[in-house]
Amino acid sequence: MGAGGITKNRGRQLALFASLTWGFTMWSRTAFNYYTDALGINASRLGAVNFMTSIGSMLGAILLCRIADNRNCRTRVLGCGLLLSAAMQGLICLSSSFGAIIACRFIMGIGLGCAYSLTQAIVENASLPKERPANAGIVENGEAVISTMIGPMVIVFAISRIGWRGANAMLALPVFLIAVIWLRISLKTKGAGTRPREQAAERVTFVALLKVHNMKLCIILGVLTLTNVWTMYSCCPMYWSKNGYSDTEMSTIMTAMGLVAILACFVLPAASNRLGRKKIAGLFAVLNAGAYLLLFLYPGSIVSLVCFVAFGGSACTLSMFFMALITTESVKPQYAASAISLVNATSEICGGAVGPLAAGLIADAFGVKTAMLFAAVCMAAAAVLVTFLKETAPGLEKER
Numbered sequence: 001m002g003a004g005g006i007t008k009n010r011g012r013q014l015a016l017f018a019s020l021t022w023g024f025t026m027w028s029r030t031a032f033n034y035y036t037d038a039l040g041i042n043a044s045r046l047g048a049v050n051f052m053t054s055i056g057s058m059l060g061a062i063l064l065c066r067i068a069d070n071r072n073c074r075t076r077v078l079g080c081g082l083l084l085s086a087a088m089q090g091l092i093c094l095s096s097s098f099g100a101i102i103a104c105r106f107i108m109g110i111g112l113g114c115a116y117s118l119t120q121a122i123v124e125n126a127s128l129p130k131e132r133p134a135n136a137g138i139v140e141n142g143e144a145v146i147s148t149m150i151g152p153m154v155i156v157f158a159i160s161r162i163g164w165r166g167a168n169a170m171l172a173l174p175v176f177l178i179a180v181i182w183l184r185i186s187l188k189t190k191g192a193g194t195r196p197r198e199q200a201a202e203r204v205t206f207v208a209l210l211k212v213h214n215m216k217l218c219i220i221l222g223v224l225t226l227t228n229v230w231t232m233y234s235c236c237p238m239y240w241s242k243n244g245y246s247d248t249e250m251s252t253i254m255t256a257m258g259l260v261a262i263l264a265c266f267v268l269p270a271a272s273n274r275l276g277r278k279k280i281a282g283l284f285a286v287l288n289a290g291a292y293l294l295l296f297l298y299p300g301s302i303v304s305l306v307c308f309v310a311f312g313g314s315a316c317t318l319s320m321f322f323m324a325l326i327t328t329e330s331v332k333p334q335y336a337a338s339a340i341s342l343v344n345a346t347s348e349i350c351g352g353a354v355g356p357l358a359a360g361l362i363a364d365a366f367g368v369k370t371a372m373l374f375a376a377v378c379m380a381a382a383a384v385l386v387t388f389l390k391e392t393a394p395g396l397e398k399e400r
Contacts, residue, residue: 002381006297008022008281011123011126011127011128011131011135012131012138013122014122014126014127014135015127015135015136015138015139016138016176017141018119018120018123018138018139019121019139019140019141019142019145019182020142020146020178021078021082021115021119021142021178021182022115022119022139022140022142022143022147022170022176023114023141023142023143023144023145023147024142024146024148024174024178024285025058025115025175025398026081026142026143026146027146027147027151027155027171028085028086028108028112028132028171028172028175029053029090029108029109029112030147030151030158030233030388031047031151031167031171031238031394032049032053032168033046033050033233034155034156034159034237034319035159035164035167035168036196037171038159038163038164040325041098041345042364043235043238043359043360043361043363043364043368044050044285044360044361044364045096045098045235046234046356046360047356047357047359047360047361048102048334048357049101049102049105050159050183050230050234050327050352050353050356050357050360051353051354051356051357052102052104052105052106052353053106053108053352054101054109054220054230054349054353054356055109055348055349055352055353056105056106056107056108056109056110056111056113056344057109057110057112057113057345057348057352058113058114058344058348058349058352058353059109059110059345060081060110060111060112060113060115061113061114061116061117061341061344061345061348062108062341062342062345063110064077064081064113064114064275064341065077065109065114065117065118065120065121065337065338065340065341066338066341067335068114068118068290068337069121069246069335069337069338070379072341073186074118074121074122075118075182075183075185075186076123076166076182076183076186076339077114077118077123077186077187077369078115078118078119078182079179079180079181079182079183079186080153080179080222080306081110081112081113081114081115081118081179082111082112082115082173082175082176082179082182083111083176083179083180083183084107084108084110084111085108085111085112085170085179086111086117086172086173086175086176086179087167087320088104088105088108088111089104089108089169089171089172089175090169091104091174092104092105092108092167092168093165093166093169093207095108097291110336112123113345113348114341115295116323116324116340116344117207117337117338117340117341118337118366119139120136120139120320120323120324120328120336120340121328121336121337121340123135123136123138123139124324124328124333124336125333125336127386129311132272132325132393133269133270133273133325134266134269135274135382136269136320136324136325137266137268137269137270137317137320138265138266139324140164140265140316140317140320141262141265141266141315143262144258144259144262144264144265144313144316144317145262146214146257147258148248148254148255148258148261148313148316149255149256149258149259149261149262150255150257150258151249151255151259152237152250152251152254152258153252153255155167155202155298156251157249157390158170158181158249173300174203177363201340202234203204203274204294206284206338206342209331209335209337209338210337212330212331213325213328213330213390213391214330214389214390215330215331215339215342215343217324217345217385217389218323218326218343218359218389219342219343219347220235221298221318221322221385221386222319222322222323222343222344222345222346222347222351222380223317223346223349223350223351223355224378224379224381224382224385225318225319225322225351225378225382226235226319226348226350226351226352226355227316227351227352227354227355227356227357227359227378228288228354228372228382229315229316229351229352229353230290230351230353230359230374230376231356231357231371231372231374231375231378232312233356233359233361234356234359234360235252235282235359235371235372236254236308236312237250237254238363238368238373239295239299239368239371240254240300242368243299243300243375244300245300247288249268253305253308253309256309256311256370257308257309257312257313260309260311260313261313261314261316261317264284264302264314264316264317264395265316265320268280268284268314268317268318268321269317269325272321272377272393273393275395277325277326277335277389277391277392277393278386278389278391279319279354280321281318281321281322281386282386282387283319284311284314284317284318285315285380285382286379286380286383287310287311287314287377288311288314288315288318288379289309289377289378289379289380289383290307290311290376291304291307291308291311291376292312292373292375292376292379293372293373293376294307294308294309295308295376296369296370296373296376297371298358299369300360303332303361305331315332315379315391318382321346322343323344324340324342325338325392326389326392327340327343328340328354329392329393330390330392332338340371355378358374358375359371361376362374365393365396
């Protein structure tokens with residue numbers, strides 16, 4: 001047993017539930033990208049929807065995580081945010097105009113904006129030091145398993161059977177149930193799983209966070225990796241469809257890529273414990289950039305397909321490195337949720353909002369394959385910036 005009653009099993013159990021939370025949250029958010037044909041909207045309008053969702057997510061990440069850290073009520077704030085998100089997801093089914101859909105998605109973004117920051121901070125605080133990278137990877141895997149691998153096939157099937165409104169309502173239910181469970185955890189534990197009570201008096205300031213060298217770099221790296229991730233989510237389904245692949249084949253490709261991303265979420269954090277965060281992040285940023293460059297140069301080819309499946313989803317794991325793992329290892333424990341939210345919020349507005357919007361405009365103007373070049377350039381830039389990080393892996397840090 002570690003300090004403060006922390007145990008390996010408790011941290012792992014909390015990580016598994018946090019993984020479900022993050023997975024269903026991301027699935028409910030990204031599923032809208034599969035409604036384009038049913039709604040008859042183009043890439044620019046899809047980019048606008050994702051833009052407004054990301055704006056809301058940014059506001060939610062900053063405001064809700066600041067409240068959660070300063071009032072030491074992370075589980076309660078997380079549950080309330082997810083309830084709001086589920087309610088807006090349900091209201092989208094009743095929306096009859098594009099403007100109403102955007103408004104619901106904006107409010108939905110506020111509710112789910114705190115999900116990543118708070119789940120990672122809760123798990124980080126409940127984990128033994130040596131278990132934190134693995135548990136952070138488990139949380140990140142929720143997106144890979146539920147949103148990226150299983151989600152595409154299920155949502156395409158659901159749309160064909162019950163329409164986009166029915167599929168959307170189906171997604172609201174698990175988010176609602178998960179929100180209720182987090183609220184019950186909050187009531188039963190009265191703050192357990194959040195930061196220690198003795199640290200509650202120390203208030204978090206973003207000015208102090210921005211003085212940390214790695215924080216500034218992680219913000220930029222988070223922007224670049226999220227731009228790549230959201231370009232993948234918003235443009236890759238369209239890319240494969242326009243290159244002669246059926247909806248079933250497209251969803252299979254995305255699922256296969258998600259399966260590899262699951263392995264990456266376990267392997268990369270473990271490898272970074274031995275080799276260092278910088279080496280692993282830099283290597284896979286280069287491989288990801290190469291995969292998207294091949295999509296641009298050889299559209300729809302078997303070589304580009306294989307490389308996309310192998311490395312196209314690695315940015316999801318790298319975003320966890322910059323937005324959670326390296327971030328929390330660079331600041332005091334009581335700053336964890338606010339630090340993650342600062343990186344997450346900036347990444348959301350610039351990478352999750354402006355990124356997909358830019359990718360959509362590029363796809364409409366120059367063809368969807370050019371959006372793949374845009375994603376490749378982002379990760380190539382990230383590979384360069386990684387070299388300026390200070391190593392934070394336990395036992396390997398020299399300039400902590």
